[in-house]
Amino acid sequence: MKFQVPRGTADVFFEEAELWNYIEQTSKEIFKRYNYKEIRTPIFEYTELFQRGVGETTDIVEKEMYTFTDRGGRSLTLRPEGTASVVRAFVEHKLYANPDPTKLYYIGPMFRYERPQSGRMRQFTQVGVEVLGSSDPAIDAEVISLAIRIFEEMGLTNLRLELNSVGCPVCRPLHREKLVTHLHGVKEKLCKDCQSRLERNPMRVLDCKNETCQEVTKDAPTIDQHLCEDCKSHHEKVKAYLDQMGIEYVENPRLVRGLDYYTQTAFEIISKDIGAVGTICGGGRYNGLVAEIGGNDVPGIGFAFSLERVALALKEKGIDLKLAKGIDVYFVTTGEKADSVSMKILDDLRKAGIKAEKDYLGRKMKAQMKAADRLQAKYVLILGDDEFESKKVILRDMASGEQQEVSFDDIIPVLTSKLR
Ligand SMILES: [Zn+2]
Ligand SMILES: [Zn+2]
Known part of the structure; x- marks a missing residue:
């Protein structure tokens, strides 16, 4: 099914x-x-x-x-x-x-x-x-x-x-009367819908989209004269x-x-x-x-x-909506210790108003970097177990390829100023 x-x-x-x-x-x-x-x-x-x-x-x-x-x-x-x-x-x-x-x-x-x-x-x-x-x-x-x-x-x-x-x-009644008289004269030529409208709703015949109806009602009295x-x-x-x-x-x-x-x-x-x-x-x-x-x-x-x-x-x-495409940050993590703090850091980023995403499929670093590309991330944060020990992340600018180390405490202020 x-x-x-x-x-x-x-x-x-x-x-x-x-x-x-x-x-x-x-x-x-x-x-x-x-x-x-x-x-x-x-x-x-x-x-x-x-x-x-x-x-x-x-x-x-x-x-x-x-x-x-x-x-x-x-x-x-x-x-x-x-x-x-x-x-x-x-x-x-x-x-x-x-x-x-x-x-x-x-x-x-x-x-x-x-x-x-x-x-x-x-x-x-x-x-x-x-x-x-x-x-x-x-x-x-x-x-x-x-x-x-x-x-x-x-x-x-x-x-x-x-x-x-x-x-x-x-x-309106005066116009309606004249209109109905006119329409009765051409009734046979009207489309089926208009023939039934003629009794119930004669005004509607005037805006029928059918070409024959438009032609035979072209001299019908219109409301503006009444x-x-x-x-x-x-x-x-x-x-x-x-x-x-x-x-x-x-x-x-x-x-x-x-x-x-x-x-x-x-x-x-x-x-x-x-x-x-x-x-x-x-x-x-x-x-x-x-x-x-x-x-x-x-x-x-x-x-x-x-x-x-x-x-x-x-x-x-072909209107260009100029929608904000892509995300601000993709958070790449490798190793168990890095994983253990990743949700907390991601949560802090989002609380600070930064559009951020991470990997949820247990993928290798290379595949995570590809995901960052697909999502058009402006920056990538890389956190492995080594960085975890020194309480730092690597911040990579995806446009220039430049990298720098940033301590955990500085992630939000550094990103915020870069994204401004
Ligand atoms: Zn009136
Ligand atoms: Zn019609």
């Missing part, structure tokens, strides 16, 4: 894990700068939360959730996205009682039963933010600029920001802030969110460095979601990106 990872999942290790850490650390550092606080929610929730919070008519809820019944007979689902859980926590812990807007970020695994492909896995990692409690267009601009800031500081430059307003429950005064003014202010910050965007009136609780600002960030569907980040306002999940009428906005897709874009770009 040979075990393999389940389809759509992956082991992440060595350089790939370093890349993931780089993405997470860069994101966290910037979240802090923008005053966002971390939230960690459970990996699974009651299924109903996602049915309400993601929407019954979405592909996610209809076909992609990992839902199971636990031993107590409850229906649970591995989270397919982060927003519903964050909003649930916001309501459950009455975070709205705070007089300031609640600014949160999360990083963690999500699960969707999809056809696995490059950068799209069944277990994937999402990095996202949610801001609850402000409908100020300046917050929209902050959230967008935060996303851009993260990608730029990671080293992604070839980005396109697409922006739209999806309106609100006041102005925005109410409120939505229009909100949108203009968001754009004005972006202009002030020098953030370029392309208006895309076909950029939509299918569900009623999405309102006004919608945006996507596209990396021109990865493949045909280069979307690496999506976000927008959802002023109706908190109420949908059982809270008060609290406005919200957020974005999320998939860590796997960003990792892919960084690799395509």
Whole structure:
């Protein structure tokens, strides 16, 4: 029996894990700068939360959730996205009682039963933010600029920001009506997915990736011609802030969110460095979601990106992470007496903040020196029984080949000053 990872999942290790850490650390550092606080929610929730919070008519809820019944007979689902859980926590812990807007970020695994492909896995990692409690267009601009800031500081430059307003429950019904009429006229030509979307979720037809669908809907009415005064003014202010910050965007009136609780600002960030569907980040306002999940009428906005897709874009770009390669010291010992103090000296090195390693396979000195080379050690400490008697070690600089004797007591100060 040979075990393999389940389809759509992956082991992440060595350089790939370093890349993931780089993405997470860069994101966290910037979240802090923008005053966002971390939230960690459970990996699974009651299924109903996602049915309400993601929407019954979405592909996610209809076909992609990992839902199971636990031993107590409850229906649970591995989270397919982060927003519903964050909003649930916001309501459950009455975070709205705070007089300031609640600014949160999360990083963690999500699960969707999809056809696995490059950068799209069944277990994937999402990095996202949610801001609850402000409908100020300046917050929209902050959230967008935060996303851009993260990608730029990671080293992604070839980005396109697409922006739209999806309106609100006041102005959307009028557009929806016109759109549905138009779509009925071309129904036969739409792909199967769009034919069913037409009834449940007509806005989504506009951003179908199918070429025929794009062609036959090219003259379909878009929301921008139907925005109410409120939505229009909100949108203009968001754009004005972006202009002030020098953030370029392309208006895309076909950029939509299918569900009623999405309102006004919608945006996507596209990396021109990865493949045909280069979307690496999506976000927008959802002023109706908190109420949908059982809270008060609290406005919200957020974005999320998939860590796997960003990792892919960084690799395509050939980003040099400038990771600290190698170790500071490899500790070579021969003989029983030397061995007897080796763990103590190694421990002292590590306590002093020095990245140190030794042999654990009982290898001869020559093999230990080879190991030091493989690990790219800057220095080697050599301790044999002779040196042990005189309470000294030989310190070898691996770059120059120079050697010197150092007494036990001086190992830390000498290495510390050399490594500085
Ligand atoms: Zn409106
Ligand atoms: Zn379609």
